[in-house]
Amino acid sequence: MPQTRMNLKVLLPFQVFAEKAGVSRIVAETREGAFGLLPRRLDCVAALVPGILIYETESDGEVFLAVDEGVLVKTGPDVLVSVKRALGGADLGQLRDAVEQEFLALSEHEQNLRSVMAKLESGFLHRFEALRHE
Numbered sequence: 001m002p003q004t005r006m007n008l009k010v011l012l013p014f015q016v017f018a019e020k021a022g023v024s025r026i027v028a029e030t031r032e033g034a035f036g037l038l039p040r041r042l043d044c045v046a047a048l049v050p051g052i053l054i055y056e057t058e059s060d061g062e063v064f065l066a067v068d069e070g071v072l073v074k075t076g077p078d079v080l081v082s083v084k085r086a087l088g089g090a091d092l093g094q095l096r097d098a099v100e101q102e103f104l105a106l107s108e109h110e111q112n113l114r115s116v117m118a119k120l121e122s123g124f125l126h127r128f129e130a131l132r133h134e
Contacts, residue, residue, distance in 0.1 A: 004039055005021070005022045005023060006024075006026065006074075006077050006078070006079050007019075007020070007021050007023065007077055007078050007079065008026060008079045008081070009079070010065065010086055011080060011081065012083065017065075017083075018065070020060075023079070025038055025054075025055070025056050026053070026079060027055075028046065029048060029049055030048060031049055039077060043074050043075050044072075046072045048067060048069055048071060048083065049069055050066075051066075051067065052064055053067045053081065063088070064088075065088050067081065068086070069083065070082050070083030
Protein backbone atom coordinates (compact mmCIF):
# COMPACT_ATOMS: atom_id res chain seq x y z
CA MET A 1 0.00 0.00 0.00
CA PRO A 2 1.44 3.43 -0.97
CA GLN A 3 2.57 5.79 1.77
CA THR A 4 0.00 8.55 2.42
CA ARG A 5 1.73 10.42 5.28
CA MET A 6 5.23 11.62 6.10
CA ASN A 7 7.24 11.93 9.29
CA LEU A 8 8.83 15.37 9.75
CA LYS A 9 11.72 16.12 12.07
CA VAL A 10 13.15 19.66 12.35
CA LEU A 11 16.65 19.59 13.80
CA LEU A 12 18.63 22.47 15.31
CA PRO A 13 22.37 22.22 16.03
CA PHE A 14 21.86 20.95 19.59
CA GLN A 15 18.24 19.82 19.84
CA VAL A 16 15.16 18.55 18.05
CA PHE A 17 12.89 21.55 17.42
CA ALA A 18 9.83 19.64 16.17
CA GLU A 19 8.87 16.08 15.41
CA LYS A 20 5.56 15.33 13.69
CA ALA A 21 4.05 12.16 12.29
CA GLY A 22 1.12 12.08 9.89
CA VAL A 23 2.26 15.03 7.76
CA SER A 24 0.32 15.21 4.49
CA ARG A 25 2.34 17.99 2.78
CA ILE A 26 5.38 20.23 3.28
CA VAL A 27 6.31 23.47 1.54
CA ALA A 28 9.88 24.81 1.83
CA GLU A 29 11.90 27.65 0.30
CA THR A 30 15.13 27.29 -1.72
CA ARG A 31 17.15 29.76 -3.79
CA GLU A 32 15.10 28.69 -6.82
CA GLY A 33 11.79 29.34 -5.05
CA ALA A 34 9.27 27.43 -2.98
CA PHE A 35 8.56 23.76 -3.61
CA GLY A 36 6.17 21.24 -2.16
CA LEU A 37 6.61 17.71 -0.89
CA LEU A 38 3.88 15.09 -0.93
CA PRO A 39 4.23 11.59 0.55
CA ARG A 40 4.77 9.86 -2.81
CA ARG A 41 7.41 12.27 -4.06
CA LEU A 42 10.76 10.72 -4.91
CA ASP A 43 13.58 11.06 -2.41
CA CYS A 44 15.40 14.37 -2.63
CA VAL A 45 17.78 16.82 -0.98
CA ALA A 46 17.36 20.61 -1.02
CA ALA A 47 19.38 23.53 0.34
CA LEU A 48 17.01 25.82 2.25
CA VAL A 49 17.22 29.58 2.54
CA PRO A 50 15.83 31.63 5.43
CA GLY A 51 12.07 31.59 5.04
CA ILE A 52 8.80 29.99 6.06
CA LEU A 53 8.41 26.21 6.22
CA ILE A 54 4.81 25.01 6.06
CA TYR A 55 3.59 21.56 6.98
CA GLU A 56 0.08 20.16 7.34
CA THR A 57 -1.33 17.44 9.56
CA GLU A 58 -4.90 16.34 10.06
CA SER A 59 -4.85 17.24 13.77
CA ASP A 60 -2.98 20.59 13.58
CA GLY A 61 -3.95 21.86 10.14
CA GLU A 62 -1.38 24.15 8.51
CA VAL A 63 1.60 24.95 10.73
CA PHE A 64 4.13 27.69 9.92
CA LEU A 65 7.75 27.72 11.04
CA ALA A 66 10.33 30.42 10.39
CA VAL A 67 13.59 28.64 9.56
CA ASP A 68 17.13 29.80 8.93
CA GLU A 69 19.28 28.36 6.16
CA GLY A 70 19.84 24.64 6.21
CA VAL A 71 19.11 21.43 4.37
CA LEU A 72 16.05 19.25 3.76
CA VAL A 73 16.40 15.51 3.11
CA LYS A 74 13.48 13.27 2.11
CA THR A 75 14.01 9.52 2.24
CA GLY A 76 10.88 7.45 1.88
CA PRO A 77 8.28 8.72 4.37
CA ASP A 78 10.90 10.52 6.50
CA VAL A 79 11.72 14.19 6.01
CA LEU A 80 14.61 15.69 7.99
CA VAL A 81 15.07 19.45 8.07
CA SER A 82 18.33 20.60 9.64
CA VAL A 83 18.59 24.37 10.16
CA LYS A 84 20.61 26.81 12.28
CA ARG A 85 17.55 28.30 13.97
CA ALA A 86 13.77 27.95 13.89
CA LEU A 87 10.79 29.80 15.35
CA GLY A 88 7.19 28.69 15.59
CA GLY A 89 4.10 30.86 15.78
CA ALA A 90 0.55 31.32 14.65
CA ASP A 91 0.93 34.74 13.01
CA LEU A 92 2.44 34.37 9.55
CA GLY A 93 3.25 38.10 9.35
CA GLN A 94 5.28 37.99 12.57
CA LEU A 95 7.16 34.92 11.38
CA ARG A 96 8.00 36.63 8.07
CA ASP A 97 9.25 39.68 10.00
CA ALA A 98 11.38 37.42 12.21
CA VAL A 99 12.96 35.86 9.12
CA GLU A 100 13.76 39.28 7.66
CA GLN A 101 15.03 40.86 10.89
CA GLU A 102 16.85 37.97 12.57
CA PHE A 103 17.86 35.39 10.00
CA LEU A 104 18.63 37.60 7.00
CA ALA A 105 20.33 40.29 9.11
CA LEU A 106 22.53 37.61 10.67
CA SER A 107 23.40 36.34 7.22
CA GLU A 108 24.56 39.84 6.23
CA HIS A 109 26.61 40.03 9.43
CA GLU A 110 28.12 36.62 8.72
CA GLN A 111 28.93 37.72 5.16
CA ASN A 112 30.74 40.80 6.48
CA LEU A 113 32.71 38.64 8.93
CA ARG A 114 33.65 36.22 6.18
CA SER A 115 34.79 39.09 3.98
CA VAL A 116 37.00 40.46 6.76
CA MET A 117 38.41 36.98 7.46
CA ALA A 118 39.16 36.47 3.76
CA LYS A 119 41.04 39.79 3.65
CA LEU A 120 43.03 38.87 6.78
CA GLU A 121 43.90 35.46 5.35
CA SER A 122 44.89 36.98 2.01
CA GLY A 123 47.09 39.57 3.74
CA PHE A 124 48.74 36.87 5.85
CA LEU A 125 49.48 34.74 2.79
CA HIS A 126 50.96 37.72 0.90
CA ARG A 127 53.21 38.60 3.85
CA PHE A 128 54.22 34.98 4.31
CA GLU A 129 55.10 34.72 0.61
CA ALA A 130 57.12 37.94 0.84
CA LEU A 131 59.08 36.54 3.80
CA ARG A 132 59.74 33.35 1.92
CA HIS A 133 61.35 35.27 -0.97
CA GLU A 134 63.61 37.36 1.27
